[in-house]
Amino acid sequence: MIDVDDKITSLLSEKRVFEPPQAGRETAAVGDLESYEREYRRSMDDPEGYWAERARELVSWFTPWDRVLDADLSKPEVRWFDGATLNVSYNCLDRHLASGKRDKTAIIWQGEPDEEVRRFSYGQLHEEVCRCANVLKKMGVKKGDRVAVYLPMIPELAITLLACARIGAIHSVVFAGFSAVSLQNRIQDCEARILVTADAVLRAGKIIPLKPNADEALEQCESIEHCLVVRRAGYEIGMQLGRDSWWHEEMEDDAITAVCEPEPMAAEDILFILYTSGSTGKPKGVVHTTGGYLTYALHTTQWVFDLKDDDVHWCTADIGWITGHTYILYGPLGLGGTTVMFEGVPSYPGPDRFWQLVEKFKATIFYTAPTVIRALMRHGDEPLKNRDLSSLRILGSVGEPINPEAWMWYHLNVGGGRLPIVDTWWQTETGGVMISPLPYATPLKPGSATRPLPGIDAAILNEEGQLAGANEGGHLVIRRPWPGMLRGVFGDPERYRTTYFEEFPGFYDAGDGARCDEDGYFWIMGRLDDVINVSGHRLGTAEIESALVSHPRVSEAAVVGMPHPIKGQAIYAFVTLNDGVDETPELLTELRVHVRTEIGPIASPDSIQYAPGLPKTRSGKIMRRILRKIAAEDFADFGDISTLADPGVVDDLIAAKQSLN
Numbered sequence: 001m002i003d004v005d006d007k008i009t010s011l012l013s014e015k016r017v018f019e020p021p022q023a024g025r026e027t028a029a030v031g032d033l034e035s036y037e038r039e040y041r042r043s044m045d046d047p048e049g050y051w052a053e054r055a056r057e058l059v060s061w062f063t064p065w066d067r068v069l070d071a072d073l074s075k076p077e078v079r080w081f082d083g084a085t086l087n088v089s090y091n092c093l094d095r096h097l098a099s100g101k102r103d104k105t106a107i108i109w110q111g112e113p114d115e116e117v118r119r120f121s122y123g124q125l126h127e128e129v130c131r132c133a134n135v136l137k138k139m140g141v142k143k144g145d146r147v148a149v150y151l152p153m154i155p156e157l158a159i160t161l162l163a164c165a166r167i168g169a170i171h172s173v174v175f176a177g178f179s180a181v182s183l184q185n186r187i188q189d190c191e192a193r194i195l196v197t198a199d200a201v202l203r204a205g206k207i208i209p210l211k212p213n214a215d216e217a218l219e220q221c222e223s224i225e226h227c228l229v230v231r232r233a234g235y236e237i238g239m240q241l242g243r244d245s246w247w248h249e250e251m252e253d254d255a256i257t258a259v260c261e262p263e264p265m266a267a268e269d270i271l272f273i274l275y276t277s278g279s280t281g282k283p284k285g286v287v288h289t290t291g292g293y294l295t296y297a298l299h300t301t302q303w304v305f306d307l308k309d310d311d312v313h314w315c316t317a318d319i320g321w322i323t324g325h326t327y328i329l330y331g332p333l334g335l336g337g338t339t340v341m342f343e344g345v346p347s348y349p350g351p352d353r354f355w356q357l358v359e360k361f362k363a364t365i366f367y368t369a370p371t372v373i374r375a376l377m378r379h380g381d382e383p384l385k386n387r388d389l390s391s392l393r394i395l396g397s398v399g400e401p402i403n404p405e406a407w408m409w410y411h412l413n414v415g416g417g418r419l420p421i422v423d424t425w426w427q428t429e430t431g432g433v434m435i436s437p438l439p440y441a442t443p444l445k446p447g448s449a450t451r452p453l454p455g456i457d458a459a460i461l462n463e464e465g466q467l468a469g470a471n472e473g474g475h476l477v478i479r480r481p482w483p484g485m486l487r488g489v490f491g492d493p494e495r496y497r498t499t500y501f502e503e504f505p506g507f508y509d510a511g512d513g514a515r516c517d518e519d520g521y522f523w524i525m526g527r528l529d530d531v532i533n534v535s536g537h538r539l540g541t542a543e544i545e546s547a548l549v550s551h552p553r554v555s556e557a558a559v560v561g562m563p564h565p566i567k568g569q570a571i572y573a574f575v576t577l578n579d580g581v582d583e584t585p586e587l588l589t590e591l592r593v594h595v596r597t598e599i600g601p602i603a604s605p606d607s608i609q610y611a612p613g614l615p616k617t618r619s620g621k622i623m624r625r626i627l628r629k630i631a632a633e634d635f636a637d638f639g640d641i642s643t644l645a646d647p648g649v650v651d652d653l654i655a656a657k658q659s660l661n
């Protein structure tokens, strides 16, 4: 087991440096540090020239742009490649058919049962996508309409997204682990016309119903006209006449052809919306547009993963998160690569599942999250022993800071001590990787995401908005626009401005704390807002609190994150019950189930403590730093608590916490 204190001190004192591998440098996109530095300088001296060149090299445009960039971050207003037209599905499919890749494998899909594997060549994928696009058109979907997608990791998910991109519909993927209520909120927010879902999800050998959640959500979603259902698990479900139809029946309909012209889209037309948690209750619909997002997805896939024609790229994320959007789907397919899509989980049927699949598909690039590495570490190196991992050449990490212990384990056991690890810092909002090593150029320091990619002007600012000195902690900001940046919060321009551009005018505020060391290496410390990072997934404390107080017996709730050896952070909830309600263990279970139903299993609190009172300031603000300390059993120094309305509350909570042990 990893000691959490150890983890924190070791991040501060980590001094080891690992040089990039020699082999592979000659053919790498960026093969040495000097090239990186030259590119970086060029991108800062002439950003527009730099991005125009990248956009021309990487993307096929139908018509060229009039202006590369039109931006004022203080407003904020950002337009990339204005006047240009393109189509993302054309870039991910058609152009590869024309360049001789019709029979090349685009997607290797591994179902949860080991024997279920499907390989889609670019030709086959193109055909499926065109059919699906025609099905959507038949249902009346037009350019700009929203399509909600609530699917497990099955090929139909990738096909649906590319089909949306083909006809200019905006997809909004909702992770299949989210609840009916979460789905409903997201559909209502973007007023989707269509929902694509499946009967059920296969997960760790079990069948988990999905369509019943969709049915529940749709009771409150007037905008949905049609629900398209994939049969995945043979699970029996109800179909609502006039609203629901089966994917396989629609796709096989005689009237549906495999010919569908890609819709020319303006560079700034919306490609997709993806909801993510923020510091207030409601998740934000992060908006990404067509030209900039695609350029950035391809640029980063090429540089950070060095993706080449003969690579087998495996990103283990779910497409329900941004990582899956960019590095399972758009990045690898846009470059004409081969991407692995895995339906299962790392621990089923055994803890060697990932390594067995690396061997089976001869994966060359493997990209996962620290929480997964820490969970697998617990099984020691036994599950890796009889596996041939020699196909691998690059390892990646994303989602949260990777502690040096996990980094070393990954490096030694999975990478055989020879493979580079790209620790990639980025966000739903950034569209693609922002700070990361280049695998054949950057010397690595375990626990640091190293340096910003060319074109990315990252800096650390202190509370006064001044540049922080070396190793001084502060706010991570980006000082210039980049093509992959979000262009809005769907339907809420004010929230877009206040969340990202208000505190440090003229800059993008990432909401993360970080420091930059004397070599210009960034060390990310975690969120500065009320967002908890559980297993690499962002959850707003306010979201969980509002789920808790929606329970009829709860009057108030405060949620904080606490260090957790596997998940990074765990959810700790303090709950005040209504007068006269008994504090029973059964109610604790009921509250956990309630949060699962309201948000989803990932949001279910790890611990709930009854709190007859919460530490509040006289103005009514809950002092979370105190709660964080109590949750972590750090009772030593609470700092200044004189502003509390009732300081006695703190002693009561400590006593209650101690009596729990």
Ligand code: 6R9
Pocket (backbone or CB within 6 Å): 276, 321, 322, 323, 397, 398, 399, 400, 401, 402, 423, 424, 425, 426, 427, 428, 429, 449, 510, 511, 512, 524, 525, 526, 527, 533, 536, 537, 538
């Ligand atoms: C891609 C993704 C974003 C937040 C981000 C930060 C944390 C992501 C990280 C990292 C340290 C890394 N984060 N990658 N922290 N090192 N390599 O994860 O997007 O789900 O929006 O989360 O995750 O706190 O602000 P998203």
